[in-house]
Amino acid sequence: MAAISLAKVNKHYGSLHHAVKDVDLEIADKEFVALVGPSGCGKSTTLRMIAGLEDISSGEIRIGGKVVNNLAPRDRDVAMVFQNYALYQHMSVYDNLAFGLRNKKVPERDIKAAIDRAAEILGLHELLKRRPRQLSGGQQQRVALGRCLVRNPLVFLFDEPLSNLDAKLRAQMRVEIKRLHAQVPTTSVFVTHDQVEAMTLGDRVVVMRDGRVQQVGTPLTVYARPVNRFVAGFIGAPAMNFVEVTVGEGKVSAPDLDLAVSEPSGAALQRYRGRKVVLGMRPEHLVLGEIAGRSFEAAVEVVEQLGSEILLEARLGATRITVARVPAEASVASGDRLRLSVPPGRLHFFDPETDEAIAGS
């Protein structure tokens, strides 16, 4: 049993910098949670407080029901994977893997068994005699994973483990971490600034900004029902398009734009009737062609052919740039004027002052 619970956790650096603000988070046993946000949002600090590498200014952290605020890292039974691997460069891979167990004076025979098992899972057998600097980045990160695995800890902590790898390797390691978690289900907290990693790995995603938790939910929830404009813009790539519109009777409008609004957004929007709100449309939800009452005209400026799809940068009205993802086969060229439509239920609305979502969908 190793649920993690954070209650009103704060971190101050000196009197000026308030890095983590009142973070409340419940992580279930064996759950994989991804903390995601732009750099400086407090996600790494939160992780390091769970690990015990940073003091907690106020609040309470429990691991497996036990308050760990004043426990040294070694007494928390956690294992951590670092962005730059943090391997012991002067030791062989085998000795790197054995180091934590030798600390606990585990008999060499048991150490060998544990390393064999980890090497089996991670495919490290060939590498055991080598030195870390003789390995590629991906191999080094696998060794770092192995070092955590052999200790069989209550909790795995990942601090941007894939950020130093190139794009292809990153995708590969992502799958490996996912497979590892399926094979060895252990409570895991994964910090990343990459929303794709967070979405693909996390059972739940925690979006942070400026030291505060913005939204906690399954990947699909944060994608489909972002609670505010920040989450909506952060999750999803390319980012959501935002257009300022005026709320009318059953529709919203802006110059060159008139979109019908269906229930339930329509009801929620009634409070804003005659006022401005921010309309959000995801690029992948914009389709080519006409849907009655749900279309607008746009002028194509840039066409990015990706092979699997096309990214269009199109100008809507005088100034607003909108991105759309359309099928690769579509014949569009820059300068074209074309009709883009949004199917029902794909519109998001945000309060222009608070940025909070106005009953989405």
Next chain:
Amino acid sequence: MASGSRPLFGEQQRFMLLLVLPAGLLMLLFQVVPIVIGANASFRDWALYNPKKVWVGLAHYQAVITDPAFLEVVLPNTFLFMVVSVLGALALGLALALLLNRPFRGQKLVQTVLLVPLMVAPVIAAIMMRWMFNDQFGIVNAVLEGLGFEGQPWLVERWTAFGVILLTDIWLWTPWYTLLLLAGLQSLPREPFEAAEIDGTSTWRVFTHLTVPMLRPVIVVCVVIRAIDAFRTFDIVWTLTGGGPGRSTELFSLYAYVLAFLNLDLGRGSAAAMIGGLIILVVGVVLYRVTDRIAKA
């Protein structure tokens, strides 16, 4: 244009040669020329009262390496001094660097105060020490007697005198080690230590299995530089004991100095210096090889 008429060096190379020239000339004048003169002198019978400079071949060399004082006192003293001084200051310097590597109130002040010995001229330090260990008026004996112990004639007996020399040298050089090792410590990546902390590694094990191996390149450089330097130590021994009592604390450089400039036998003094130069060359290369292998292991 015919390629045959091209100058020997390109413009950039000529510019580089020009930049190197002053240093090269200085080195030639003050290093190479004296070495050549010294080497020449070592093969000749040359004393101030006998300036004919008769060629005697290897006679001086033979005299030096068969001199019991050289073999049984000077060489052992020199190597003992080298080993104890280098290792002693290394151990103390490392300890201080580790202490300074963790933040505490007044760290900057302590760091500055620690550097004071580096700013003291060795001769001044030696004179200071000589007075401190003076058996009549020295503060060391005064304190010892105040505590009810008996004062010691520190500089009058071989091993206590040698101990005072070592103490002085270690005192002088510990800050140098501290400075370099502290810089080394601060350049080490933080994450392996955090990983070790999470892995539940004891402080001692972190020190022996992480800190020291990771610092090894810095330690190697320190040891090699200091070992070669220690071999040539002259000033503090000369000031503290003058090689005495008798010749019992004489180091290699004193031996050569006494031969050349007190006995005025410039030929034999040069031979001694050449032998010393050869020894330190060999010792230096071996030390470098060995330590370099350790560092890369």
